[in-house]
Amino acid sequence: MTESRDPPTGCAMFGIYSGMFRRRRSASMTSLHRINATEAEAAAPAAQANPAHRKAAAVPHDSSLRPARSGRRTAPGPAPRRRPRTRGAADPVPAKAANGVGGARTAADPASEYTGMAAELDKMILDHQRVKGTTQLVRATSGNMMLHRNLGNLNAGAGGASARSSLERGVKQANERKAPNGYAFSGMGNIVKESNKPAAGGDLCRALSHRTDPEKLKEMGNEEYRQGHYAEAVALYDQAIMMDARRPAYWSNKAAALAALGRLIEAVADCKEAVRIDPSYERAHHRLGGLYLRLGEPDKAIYHFKQSSKESTVADVSRAQSVKSRIAKSSDARRLKDWITVLQEAQAAVSDGADCAPQVMALQAEALLRLQRHDEADAVLAGAGAPRFGVDESTKFFGTFGHAYVLIVRAQVDMAAGRFEDAVATAQTAFQLDPSNREVTIVQRRAKAAAAARLRGNDLFKAGKFAEACAAYGEGLDREPGNAVLLCNRAACHAKLGRHEKAVEDCSAALAARPSYSKARLRRADCNVKLERWEASLRDYQVLIQELPENEDVKKALSEVETKLKSQRNGGAPARPQH
Missing domain, CATH: 1.25.40.10 (Tetratricopeptide repeat domain)
Known part of the structure; x- marks a missing residue:
């Protein structure tokens, strides 16, 4: 297979995994393809005579993963014409592709099942689409991830040099093609800050390498939060939660980022989840108390402040009690139509x-x-x-x-x-x-x-x-x-x-x-x-x-x-x- 003349885009980083992807059948097949094709033709009559062989022949095989047999040579000829077949009751039902586009894998197809790096890539694509709602990555074949209008399967070449150059070109084009929110398009679920520095490719690879470590994702979210990038921090905390939802710190940190975005009610829900996971998590209690105070729920704020004795101070409880008193006085004045008092007490509560x-x-x-x-x-x-x-x-x-x-x-x-x-x-x-x-x-x-x-x-x-x-x-x-x-x-x-x-x-x-x-x-x-x-x-x-x-x-x-x-x-x- 040859590389496309068009320079690859951000998905070029997947070139390092190209040895795991299927190679398409072409007119100019390699000798390995020809040997396998000849074997398939030779096995066809036997398969028709033997039902067990027929069942095995129904399962497609990947010629790129099957070693060639030595000692057998056949004359080159045209590629065998595949006969149409109808699916019977015993045939495997094709499984839907991970992103809903294309896909020829079957649930009972052992040759198409894979684990390790390729399975991890599939999970990354699904996570990205779930969090970001993007459909940029699609599946062209059972193992080939590609971008719309771009070739996705890149030949790694000898010594990995081609893969490295493809990765560099992909990162460069990803930085040139900017998304509306100011971030470079990476085609993945991780958040990568656009930068004019040459380290952009390093950030992509760093995010990829940390994909399996939720603690690293949390640290990246903390860094985005400190820089004021709250939406990006929420996305990274979400990724960490999807990998390990039993860590209360992930939920609490996400609540802090949501609160900074003004989404206080959502932040309360995440803080409550952190407290449910670990009722003794004082930082989450303190954060939940602050959220309830801002939302005008002083009784709940006082309760959670008292549950976080190490995090909360006497001033926190005092402020909550003052808000409770101000709201009560304002409500009483409203019933008496004393609008000046209503205004003064409400402003003091704020x-x-x-x-x-x-x-x-x-x-x-x-x-x-x-x-x-x-x-x-x-x-x-x-x-x-x-x-x-x-x-x-x-x-x-x-x-x-x-x-x-x-x-x-x-x-x-x-x-x-x-x-x-x-x-x-x-x-x-x-x-x-x-x-x-x-x-x-x-x-x-x-x-x-x-x-x-x-x-x-x-x-x-x-x-x-x-x-x-x-x-x-x-x-x-x-x-x-x-x-x-x-x-x-x-x-x-x-x-x-x-x-x-x-x-x-x-x-x-x-x-x-x-x-x-x-x-x-x-x-x-x-x-x-x-x-x-x-x-x-x-x-x-x-x-x-x-x-x-x-x-x-x-x-x-x-x-x-x-x-x-x-x-x-x-x-x-x-x-x-x-x-």
């Missing part, structure tokens, strides 16, 4: 360590909504540091009632921010989780009514029916008082009807709830221009030019207002009195 607790965040956001600080409420639940968990995992972890409360607060925040469709969907999910909860039912009805009123008002406004649209927005405000979007839309209707005073009032109310609402500020500035209130208009335009520095309309309006105000101060026509 400062004490419950920084990823959805219920604590919901208490804080609800208090800000009731205090007409809608922008801040939105930032609490939708900011960069806000916890984001799926509905199923949150319901399972926090319980139905707890997660339903978080959802109804989120629905109200969405309404305040003008995301009416999202609000309706979120409220509906909360109602499905807890349909008997009166508070959930009220929020769901409010969200539906406000969304319908806004949609009806928009349709009427587009049709030029400004009075009807104004009434529709008013109905929405009856269900959702202080909603900045509905107020601003109603202000637009007032402006179209020439009621600029009322438009200014609605815009001011919208800005009181959402100071960053640029549309309401622009509308108020324009109405003040109509009322010739130059100074009030100038203040709004000065704020807008900072928020929208590239807006040409704002620049032009600001210039005109400045000119009018200068003319007034220089003895021009007196402005109308401001109220």
